[in-house]
Amino acid sequence: MTDLPTFIAGLPKVELHVHHVGSASPRIVAELAARHEGRSPVPADPEALADYFAFRDFAHFIEVYLSVVDLIRDADDVWLLTHEVARELARQQVRYAELTVTPYSHVNRGIPAPAFCEAIEDARKRAEADFGIALRWCFDIPGEAGLPAAEQTLRIALDERPDGLISFGLGGPEIGVPRPQFKPWFDQARAAGLRSVPHAGETTGPETIWDALRELGAERIGHGISAAQDPALLTHLAERRIPLEISPTSNVRTRAVPSLDAHPLPLLVEAGVPVSINSDDPPMFGTTLNDEYAVAARLLRLGPDGVAALAREAVAAAFLTPAEQARITAEIDAYLASAAR
Numbered sequence: 001m002t003d004l005p006t007f008i009a010g011l012p013k014v015e016l017h018v019h020h021v022g023s024a025s026p027r028i029v030a031e032l033a034a035r036h037e038g039r040s041p042v043p044a045d046p047e048a049l050a051d052y053f054a055f056r057d058f059a060h061f062i063e064v065y066l067s068v069v070d071l072i073r074d075a076d077d078v079w080l081l082t083h084e085v086a087r088e089l090a091r092q093q094v095r096y097a098e099l100t101v102t103p104y105s106h107v108n109r110g111i112p113a114p115a116f117c118e119a120i121e122d123a124r125k126r127a128e129a130d131f132g133i134a135l136r137w138c139f140d141i142p143g144e145a146g147l148p149a150a151e152q153t154l155r156i157a158l159d160e161r162p163d164g165l166i167s168f169g170l171g172g173p174e175i176g177v178p179r180p181q182f183k184p185w186f187d188q189a190r191a192a193g194l195r196s197v198p199h200a201g202e203t204t205g206p207e208t209i210w211d212a213l214r215e216l217g218a219e220r221i222g223h224g225i226s227a228a229q230d231p232a233l234l235t236h237l238a239e240r241r242i243p244l245e246i247s248p249t250s251n252v253r254t255r256a257v258p259s260l261d262a263h264p265l266p267l268l269v270e271a272g273v274p275v276s277i278n279s280d281d282p283p284m285f286g287t288t289l290n291d292e293y294a295v296a297a298r299l300l301r302l303g304p305d306g307v308a309a310l311a312r313e314a315v316a317a318a319f320l321t322p323a324e325q326a327r328i329t330a331e332i333d334a335y336l337a338s339a340a341r
């Protein structure tokens, strides 16, 4: 048996909670910064960028995140970012990823919705051909922009309806952004066949998760780590098989939890709550999906069998058809068997 990091690197995976702009690598950020001559506070130098991606608190993280969004000025930038994100996911043996994009933020910066959707769709199809990876879109509402953003995000989702669009989310800060107000837009999105995957319980308590479940019809929860504070919620999530999309390093770097050793992942797993392991905004948090699997293996004391089980659990939580799930799960099983020889 190879060492665990090598095993993880070759393990077929899916990723369910990873942000489009949040996945811009230092090379892509530098390329985008160079394209739009230095009016941006985002450093082009990778060293300086690593220091720039250090966050005082969650609000500061969102501020930095939006400064990178500002670098994306036209459809060519959107295409470049999307295709490069797919390349990096495929390098980590990701077969399928549900990428969270925020059309409102880009349309608000002058990229017309049809051009934005055409760019992500063309990059998605090219990535499937170039790298063999299947991408799907979650369109999320940037919560800090409130109900106008909800309206425009839904409009773009329903008017443009790109082929890869499968889900509807809610990101940004939770503090001061109560979930129930977004119910009308989630009702319409779900009525149109989009799956509901809001962030909740990342920087606020279990009641935000209850709201996401009861008011927004959440089928999965982005982060949801504060469920650990509410035994009734843990039981509910476990019994209803409602998965949490866990991104351990993200929670430490945004100061949602004080350290990896304090992360509630072991408690959530112990309570029988389904989880997927994700990277959220990997370059911003100095991590990769493979690194996050290694973190989860350490916190959960897993070997190859346990890590393969985590990968299967993410496949089970993915909005794939049963046949597609079976295909990826069979790949995971075959890989585990070959690694054991």
Ligand SMILES: O=c1[nH]cnc2c1ncn2[C@@H]1O[C@H](CO)[C@@H](O)[C@H]1O
Residues within 6 Å of the ligand: 019, 022, 062, 065, 100, 101, 102, 105, 140, 141, 142, 143, 144, 171, 172, 173, 199, 202, 250, 280, 281
């Ligand atoms: O970990 C996260 N939590 C919440 N929002 C996030 C996270 N990572 C990226 N975003 C993104 O922050 C923007 C806010 O306008 C949204 O685009 C949201 O998708």
